[in-house]
Amino acid sequence: MELMLGNKAVARGAYEAGVRVATAYPGTPSTEITEFIANYDEIYTEWSPNEKIAMEVAIGASIAGGRAIVSMKHVGLNVAADPLFTVSYTGVNGGLVVVVADDPGMHSSQNEQDSRYYARSAHIPMLEPADSQEAKDFVKLAFELSEKYDTPVLLRLTTRISHSQSLVSLEEPLPFSIKEYTKNPQKYVMMPGMARKRHVFVEQRMKDLAKDSCEFEINRIEMRSEKIGIITSGIVYQYAKEAFPEASFLKLGMVHPLPKDLILDFASRVETLYVLEELEPIIEEQVRSWGIPAIGKELFSVQGEYTANMIEQAISGITVNTQPAEELPNRPPVLCPGCPHRAVFYTLKRLKLTATGDIGCYTLGTLSPLEGLDTCVCMGASIGMAHGFEKVLGKDFAKKMVGVIGDSTFIHSGIGGLIDIVYNKGISTILILDNSITAMTGHQDNPSTGRTIKGEEAPILDLVTLVKAVGINNIHVLDPFDLETSRKVLKNELEKEEPSVIIFRRPCALLDKSKSLPLRIVPEKCKNCGLCLRIGCPAIQKLDEGMVIDDALCNGCGLCERICRFNAMERVDL
Amino acid sequence: MQSINILIVGVGGQGTLLTSRVLGNLASDLEYDVKVSEVHGMAQRGGSVVTHVRFGKKVYSPLIEVGKADILLSFEKMEALRWLHYLKEGGMLIVNDQSINPMPVITGAAEYPDDILDRLKKSTAKAIIINAIDIAKEIGNIRVANSVLLGVLAKYTDIDYKNWEKALSRTVPPRTVEINLKAFDKGYNARV
Secondary structure, three states: OEEEEHHHHHHHHHHHOOOOEEEEOOOOOOHHHHHHHOOOOOOEEEEOOOHHHHHHHHHHHHHHOOOEEEEEEHHHHHHOHHHHHHHHHHOOOOOEEEEEEEOOOOOOOOOOOOOHHHHHHHOOOEEOOOOHHHHHHHHHHHHHHHHHHOOOEEEEEEHHHHOEEEEEOOOOOOOOOOOOOOOOHHHHOOOHHHHHHHHHHHHHHHHHHHHHOOOOOOOEEEOOOOOEEEEEEHHHHHHHHHHOOOOEEEEEOEEEOOOHHHHHHHHHOOOEEEEEOOOOOHHHHHHHHOOOOOEOOOOOOOOOOOOHHHHHHHHHOOOOOOOOOOOOOOOOOOOOOOOHHHHHHHHHHHOOOEEEOOOOHHHHHHOOOOOOOOEOOOOOHHHHHHHHHHHHHHHHHHOOEEEEEEHHHHHHHHHHHHHHHHHOOOOOEEEEEEOOOEOOOOOEOOOOOOEOOOOOEOOOOOHHHHHHHHOOOEEEEEOOOOHHHHHHHHHHHHHOOOOEEEEEEOOOOOOOOOOOOOEEEOOOOOOOOOHHHHHOOOOEEEEOOEEEEOOOOOOOOOHHHHHOOOOOEEEOOO | OOOEEEEEEEEOOOOHHHHHHHHHHHHHHOOOEEEEEOOOHHHHOOOEEEEEEEEEOOOOOOOOOOOOEEEEEEOOHHHHHHOHHHEEEEEEEEEEOOOOOOHHHHOOOOOOOOOHHHHHHHOOOEEEEEOHHHHHHHHOOHHHHHHHHHHHHHHOOOOOHHHHHHHHHHHOOHHHHHHHHHHHHHHHOOOO
C-alpha cells in the first residue's frame, strides 16, 4: 500500500491501464496528474498550449488506436467543450478518458461550475471516485467502459479528491497493444448525414449504459438502518459516512447516466431519502423527476463545500457543537518577494491606468496595495476585453488603459484577441508579463520555455516574431525593474493610435538563479514616509522601531531601493 | 482506536505540506488507515494554509471538522488563533512563536493583534509555545523549523522515536535528512 495523492493515483491508473498518450494544460486542482504521468517513460506526455488542443491530441491518439487520457480543471473543460461534444458522437478506437477536476469552494478558481452538466449535455458517461484507491481503479474501469461502449468517459474529481492522500494498492500494468486503425468516415467524419446516424447510436449507448449500470459494482448499496437512506458520490460520501455511520447508503461511482432501477430499489427500502451532492442538484432533480420523494438542496447550499458537521446538523436538526472562529486580519495570498509583476503594477498605478486582467499569478496584483487590475474573467480575456472597452469608451479612453496577460496565458488563448485588435483596427496597448514559465500552477513548462514536460529541449516560441506576424508594429521588450524606461515607453505607446505590445520580460523570482544580496533599511536615512509599503512586498514591514526588511524573505530584487527617495536601502553583507 | 486528528496550519511557503507528509508516512508505516488533505495552487503564495492529517483503524473523510482536532500544530502565532476553533476541548496546541504580517497589516488596513499568546493561553487548549526559528537558526538552516516543531509534537505521542526518524528520513529531500533529523531531535528534547 502506498500513500498517494488522488492526482497521483489517477496517473498510476493511467499507467496500469496501458495508456499511450497523456495531454493537459495545467490548472489547479488537476495539474499534478500529468506531472506524475510524465514520470512513466512508457507514456507519451505533453503540456498542450490549451485544453482544446490537449483534447484534440487525445482524440487523435484514441482514433489512431492507443489509449489516451486528457486532464484539466473545470473551466478548462469549457475551452475543450467543442471537441468534447462531438467526440461523444464519433466514439473511440483506443479508450479515451477525460479527467476534469472541479473546485467547489473555489480554492484556486474563478467560478464553481459543476462539470456533471457536461456529462449530461454531451451524453457521455461520468465516473466519480471518493478516494485515491478509487481514483486509480476508476481510471482503469473508465478505459474498459470507453472501449466496450464506444464512448469517451469523463472522470470527475474535486479538489479534496485531487489533493488528498490516501492508501492505494499497486498492480502491474496491463498488457496493451495498439488497436488497428481503419478508415471509417461514417464514424469519424461528423458531417450532418453521418452525425445524424451517430446520434441515434449515442442515444442507444446511453440507454444501455443506464440499464447496465444497475449491475456495476461501483454503484453499491450499503444497507444499515432503514431510517435514513443517503444517495451520494465522491468526497461527499466520506463526509456523510463520518456524520451518519449507521445510515444506509447508495454510493454512486457513476454519476451519469444514473442507475434508475437501483435508485428505485434503494428508495423503497428506506424511510427518508436524502440526496447529498456539492454544487448543483443534478442527481436530486433526476431522482425527483422519477416521482421519488427525496430531500436535498432545501437543506444545503449550491455554494461551497460540504462538511461532516454541516451534514450532521442539517439532517439531525441538532446544533453540532462548533465554536465560532476568531475575528482576525485576513491573510490573502500575495505576489512573492522579488516577483517581477510587482514592478509592472507599480508602474501602472503611477500612471493611473485602467487594466483588463487575466488568469495567473499576476491576478494577485488586483489586491491592495497594488490594485492594478480592473477585471479577471477567464484565460485570454484581457485582450478581447480591452478591445471591447475601446469600442464603447473610445480611443481617448483606450489611451489610458492596458490589457495585462502572462506568457503562458497569451499562448493559451490571448493570441486570438490580438489578431482581432489588429484586424478590427483597435489601438489597445497590451502588456505581456513574460516570466517564461506557467507559474501559478507550480512552474510548468510551456512553448516559450524551451523545455517539454519530460525535460527535453524544445524550440522556443519567439513572442516578438509571433506578435509581429499578427500585424503589431509597435513592440518593446523591457525589464520591468527598469522603472524609468517602463514608464516612458508605456506613456509613449499609449498615445499612439495603433495597437502596441510591450513584453515585460524577467524570470519568476522563485526560479531566478541570479541571486542578489538582501537589502536592509538604514534607520538614520529612513524618513518613515511609507512609500516602500506601497509596492506590497511581504518582506517590508512597518514596526514600532520603523521600517524593517525581513532578510530571510527579501531576495534582493531592489524594487524598494529604486523607489526610495532617501537612498535608505543598503545591501546586507551576509 | 479512535482516529487521531492533527491540523497543521501556517503561512504558504513555511513547509506545512512537508510536515503533513511526514505524519502521513508515519501513520502508513504503522499500518494505520490514513488520509492527508493538502493545499496547492493560489493559497500557497503566502496565504493562510491548512493541512489535515487523520489516521486510525478506518478513516473516511480527509478533513478534520471544527472542534475535532486532537492536536493543532501552528507555524505562526496568528494562524494558531485563526484555526483554534478546530481544536477539541482540552486539545493540544503547539505554536511556533513567530509572527508574519499579512498584507492588510503591512498596508496599515488592519493591526496584528498583540495579545495572541494570552488569548491562546486562556483557551482550554494545552498550549506549548516554542521559538522554532531560533532553534533552527542555531542548527544552521532556518528552513528546518518545521522539523523542530514536529519533534515537539512527537514527544507528546506514544509513537516510538525510531518510527519518527524513519518517516522523517524517507519524506524529506535526501540531502537534507541529516539536518532535519538534528532539528527533530532538538524539538523532541526541547524544554517547553
